[in-house]
Amino acid sequence: MPESFESSADRVYDASKALRAFKQAVHEVVTSFDSGVADTMHWYGQDGADDFANAEGPIYKKTVENTRNTLVALTDTFEALADGTMKNADEYVRKQGEVVDSIKHHQNQTGNRS
Secondary structure, eight states: OOSOOOOOHHHHHHHHHHHHHHHHHHHHHHHHHHHHHHHHTTTTOOTTTOHHHHHHHHHHHHHHHHHHHHHHHHHHHHHHHHHHHHHHHHHHHHHHHHHHHHHHHHHHHHOOOO
């Protein structure tokens, strides 16, 4: 068990900013992925035109869909983590303010300034 605990709202806010940066980076990957897929969407041929296209087309489309869904889920995850981290920092700052106010109130009530 640690002998002391230290928390910094600024560091928590910085972590939230970093998570939002990760989210933005993954979002850019999604955009790039969509662009690349659009350029090669029918590499396997035309649906219904030949056996290879009929066999590989649905597999390719499902793979593209799954990959995109995974990337979008990552952006959602980073966004949720950033929001949660920000809420934790806000709660930390709020609670810290309450403690300082309580100490000041106690000092005013007792005349104790130590």
